[in-house]
Amino acid sequence: MSSPPAKTHVSENRTDPAFLLACNCRKAPYVPVWFMRQAGRSLPEYRELRSRGTILEAIMDPSVAAEITLQPIRRYGVDAAILFSDIVVPLVAVGLEIEVSPGTGPVLAKPFRSRSDLSRLRPLVPEEDMAYVIDAVKLLRSELPTSIPLIGFAGGPFTLASYLVEGGPSKDFALTKAFMWSEPVLWREFLDLLAEIALSSLLAQVDAGARAVQVFDSWVGGLSPDAYARFVLPSARRIFDGLRALSVPSIHFGVGTGELLSLMGLAGANVVGVDWRVPLDIARQRVGQGRAVQGNLDPAVCLAAWPVVAREVRSVLKSAGSAPGHIFNLGHGVLPSTDPGILKAVVDLVHGESTK
Amino acid sequence: MSSPPAKTHVSENRTDPAFLLACNCRKAPYVPVWFMRQAGRSLPEYRELRSRGTILEAIMDPSVAAEITLQPIRRYGVDAAILFSDIVVPLVAVGLEIEVSPGTGPVLAKPFRSRSDLSRLRPLVPEEDMAYVIDAVKLLRSELPTSIPLIGFAGGPFTLASYLVEGGPSKDFALTKAFMWSEPVLWREFLDLLAEIALSSLLAQVDAGARAVQVFDSWVGGLSPDAYARFVLPSARRIFDGLRALSVPSIHFGVGTGELLSLMGLAGANVVGVDWRVPLDIARQRVGQGRAVQGNLDPAVCLAAWPVVAREVRSVLKSAGSAPGHIFNLGHGVLPSTDPGILKAVVDLVHGESTK
Numbered sequence: 001m002s003s004p005p006a007k008t009h010v011s012e013n014r015t016d017p018a019f020l021l022a023c024n025c026r027k028a029p030y031v032p033v034w035f036m037r038q039a040g041r042s043l044p045e046y047r048e049l050r051s052r053g054t055i056l057e058a059i060m061d062p063s064v065a066a067e068i069t070l071q072p073i074r075r076y077g078v079d080a081a082i083l084f085s086d087i088v089v090p091l092v093a094v095g096l097e098i099e100v101s102p103g104t105g106p107v108l109a110k111p112f113r114s115r116s117d118l119s120r121l122r123p124l125v126p127e128e129d130m131a132y133v134i135d136a137v138k139l140l141r142s143e144l145p146t147s148i149p150l151i152g153f154a155g156g157p158f159t160l161a162s163y164l165v166e167g168g169p170s171k172d173f174a175l176t177k178a179f180m181w182s183e184p185v186l187w188r189e190f191l192d193l194l195a196e197i198a199l200s201s202l203l204a205q206v207d208a209g210a211r212a213v214q215v216f217d218s219w220v221g222g223l224s225p226d227a228y229a230r231f232v233l234p235s236a237r238r239i240f241d242g243l244r245a246l247s248v249p250s251i252h253f254g255v256g257t258g259e260l261l262s263l264m265g266l267a268g269a270n271v272v273g274v275d276w277r278v279p280l281d282i283a284r285q286r287v288g289q290g291r292a293v294q295g296n297l298d299p300a301v302c303l304a305a306w307p308v309v310a311r312e313v314r315s316v317l318k319s320a321g322s323a324p325g326h327i328f329n330l331g332h333g334v335l336p337s338t339d340p341g342i343l344k345a346v347v348d349l350v351h352g353e354s355t356k
Numbered sequence: 357m358s359s360p361p362a363k364t365h366v367s368e369n370r371t372d373p374a375f376l377l378a379c380n381c382r383k384a385p386y387v388p389v390w391f392m393r394q395a396g397r398s399l400p401e402y403r404e405l406r407s408r409g410t411i412l413e414a415i416m417d418p419s420v421a422a423e424i425t426l427q428p429i430r431r432y433g434v435d436a437a438i439l440f441s442d443i444v445v446p447l448v449a450v451g452l453e454i455e456v457s458p459g460t461g462p463v464l465a466k467p468f469r470s471r472s473d474l475s476r477l478r479p480l481v482p483e484e485d486m487a488y489v490i491d492a493v494k495l496l497r498s499e500l501p502t503s504i505p506l507i508g509f510a511g512g513p514f515t516l517a518s519y520l521v522e523g524g525p526s527k528d529f530a531l532t533k534a535f536m537w538s539e540p541v542l543w544r545e546f547l548d549l550l551a552e553i554a555l556s557s558l559l560a561q562v563d564a565g566a567r568a569v570q571v572f573d574s575w576v577g578g579l580s581p582d583a584y585a586r587f588v589l590p591s592a593r594r595i596f597d598g599l600r601a602l603s604v605p606s607i608h609f610g611v612g613t614g615e616l617l618s619l620m621g622l623a624g625a626n627v628v629g630v631d632w633r634v635p636l637d638i639a640r641q642r643v644g645q646g647r648a649v650q651g652n653l654d655p656a657v658c659l660a661a662w663p664v665v666a667r668e669v670r671s672v673l674k675s676a677g678s679a680p681g682h683i684f685n686l687g688h689g690v691l692p693s694t695d696p697g698i699l700k701a702v703v704d705l706v707h708g709e710s711t712k
Contacts, residue, residue: 177656181664224632258614276580300533308537
């Protein structure tokens with residue numbers, strides 16, 4: 001049942017970027033840090049660049065996407081870049097009519113309602129369907145310093161399924177879960193299609209220059225461990241199995257996944273992302289030896305004054321301990337109202353504290 | 357630091373209702389069952405009764421509120437009634453302008469934004485401010501059989517605070533948490549005021565005939581254990597300390613509280629409610645000896661066909677084990693699209709399985 005963590009094939013030494021060392025549970029010179037949603041909403045230079053057009057238009061323009069990806073690197077001094085994109089992009093690329101509305105999220109005009117809807121999920125051919133993503137990654141490969149790896153990403157199968165079945169964001173995933181419980185065979189087929197699309201997208205991003213990947217199964221924490229093991233883990237494993245031959249580490253993240261952390265580790269990623277609800281010492285136990293953890297400052301803490309933020313950053317570092325295999329991050333995405341100055345100070349504090 | 361569970365002062369024997377026996381971790385003839393939100397949306401007789409007027413108008417009419425409370429008793433054969441009301445009622449009763457919109461939830465016209473807003477929270481005088489609640493409870497005392505206890509309820513301090521600060525439902529509680537982290541002294545004062553209002557409401561409901569109470573701190577699972585312990589637990593404890601002298605058991609519930617279960621137990625309730633994310637054997641360990649657990653079927657399971665529901669009900673019973681102190685419930689409220697026939701069958705199955 002258990003898949004071992006994928007071993008990366010590149011040689012690793014102290015000259016490798018701290019982020020990659022930590023992903024592989026190797027000793028790094030300091031605790032690396034990046035922020036989910038570091039590229040975007042909270043940056044004034046982003047809002048200026050994005051004053052016109054939709055978010056999908058920005059994503060589909062390689063030079064704009066690359067520029068937005070680079071903005072937080074310049075501003076914060078983080079240890080990794082993450083491609084400016086969206087988890088629904090590969091679904092748009094295979095022809096689904098999805099809009100991403102500010103403040104709402106992805107909305108699908110015609111939600112999946114019957115067996116025949118699965119035929120709308122044709123396999124992704126990244127070079128043809130989303131050349132703009134590949135071009136953005138290639139641009140970034142040439143513009144980023146070698147010390148700052150680019151993280152490619154994809155949506156996890158439950159989260160993508162939930163948008164397609166609910167037609168948009170959901171509080172309780174009632175329709176999605178009703179499908180899952182009622183039609184387990186069809187559900188598995190559905191999730192495997194989504195996993196294959198995610199995998200194709202990730203492989204193309206790595207091929208173009210991404211040096212790590214993150215699978216955002218953001219809403220999978222809505223499931224019990226038993227339901228996760230039965231209805232999502234097999235499809236999640238397809239993704240990480242498909243990444244195993246590559247020389248890049250993988251990260252697996254969802255919100256509210258306290259009881260799922262060990263199962264998410266079994267899916268095969270090198271790193272399990274943890275939200276702020278689970279102290280990292282407990283998360284490390286659940287994730288198990290040989291896997292790194294990523295997290296987990298509550299993003300809302302960054303809305304407080306600096307002394308409060310600094311205390312909480314130190315608390316996260318203390319809970320993670322000094323063993324290798326910790327990437328500092330927020331427990332979820334940067335909140336739009338966050339002061340960029342606070343995030344810059346967080347990066348400096350994490351670096352400073354962990355080299356003491 | 358630890359408060360022992362409140363001991364109820366009534367004599368308990370096999371003629372006591374199964375629900376009360378289970379709340380007090382006494383051996384019951386079968387596993388009692390009720391459903392959060394059993395009174396309401398999913399019942400056609402409710403929708404008929406509620407075809408006119410707002411939800412607050414229905415709550416404020418004692419005969420309507422009592423009738424809606426009784427509907428699920430007749431329909432499902434559950435072991436407890438829960439008063440048809442809303443957690444914001446005591447806040448409306450002290451003069452806040454709150455509307456409860458269908459599908460949205462409570463919306464406060466003027467959210468709390470500064471120190472001076474705390475003065476809008478005057479103490480609750482239930483007999484004057486919400487006589488309609490007391491009258492509904494008195495009506496129910498005379499109409500319910502002694503075998504079916506009425507559960508009174510109130511909102512927990514974090515959840516009430518979140519509605520007042522955000523002005524309505526929230527995904528990330530950014531403003532609420534920013535207040536909490538930034539102004540801990542004022543926050544404590546704020547939460548203590550809310551706890552006192554909740555306690556006054558609960559005491560009045562018990563005085564009028566409620567035989568158990570539940571504190572719904574529904575959204576407290578958005579906090580880390582450390583934040584919960586610092587910012588909510590002291591105020592939650594005020595409520596359960598204030599209930600200790602009464603002869604009624606108390607239940608403490610929130611969603612997504614896996615890492616908080618032991619702390620929520622320490623707040624002093626007899627029973628800790630658990631959502632579907634934590635298997636009940638693990639929840640029992642976290643809650644600790646001497647406290648019962650309530651839960652925890654995923655409400656979305658009830659949207660599947662009966663064989664699936666039956667399997668999952670048995671799985672919950674198995675995970676809870678045969679030790680005294682389990683009240684069967686959903687892990688959160690009944691979903692509006694639930695077939696009432698399924699809920700009736702769940703009650704029968706729980707009763708049947710647990711008397712085998």
